[in-house]
Amino acid sequence: MKQKTIDWLRETVPGKPWKEVYKLYQETFPDELRKLSYIKTVCYKNGITNGLNGQFKKNRVPWNKGMKGWYAPGSERTWFQKGQSSPNERTIGSEYDSAGYLLVKIKNEGSRYDKWRPKHILVWEKANGPVPEGHVVIFLDGNHKNFNLDNLACIPRGIHAILNRSQLRSDNADITKVRITQAELKRAIKEATRHD
Structure with missing residues (x-):
């Protein structure tokens, strides 16, 4: 990659997401056909970083603040009612194959390992x-x-x-x-x- 392009990356990359950098790169250098992964590699080798790590900056408000309990209208029709079991819930005594071992359902409560036991052990x-x-x-x-x-x-x-x-x-x-x-x-x- 040319030094002029590397200098452009040094000025452009900081503070911008990679997709935005790539779009600007394509607009600025339309005759250079490079993939985003190549541009990231060049930046890495030249110590260029965008400084974005996906973490929230201090004092930044998340988009969903104050939306606790929000749900899409109409979705309540598909909610489980209290005491209702899943339609694919298996009954006690049911068997299924897990990695070549037959497991038997012995109870309805607890974790998966509490509910299911290998048949040969039983x-x-x-x-x-x-x-x-x-x-x-x-x-x-x-x-x-x-x-x-x-x-x-x-x-x-x-x-x-x-x-x-x-x-x-x-x-x-x-x-x-x-x-x-x-x-x-x-x-x-x-x-x-x-x-x-």
Whole structure:
């Protein structure tokens, strides 16, 4: 870019939004076909800034001051009434797939994580009680749709990490069980040798 143009940018850019600068640039230099991104790069390399960061200046009044509670006329027809539920609200017991895991709605109140629980954990807990702290329930054959109790195992998070890190998972449940034992043994050896 020519020095004359850079000097023009030095004078013009401060205090103006980039779109306005670009419009003025096109009017002033109609024969120079440059994109706004190029002009911004030239300004950046030459230490030219518009000084605008999108923040309100001190004592500047926002456009919506005093409009609390304002709404477009007619929009009140679509407001929820007290006690009314959303038409797409799912009932307790509903299921949906989230990233390959089936979730079951267990209650209507609370956050999303309070309302929905993974189905495989619910199946395991129904037979065995709550999942112990620091443990996870896994699918032994890797099939996230196989909720057979024989296909679910509750293992410590540390063993789970070893299975993932060492790629010991298998689509055969029996092989995965053996590899869990292998991971537990590996962990026990590591613990025993740490104290030597």
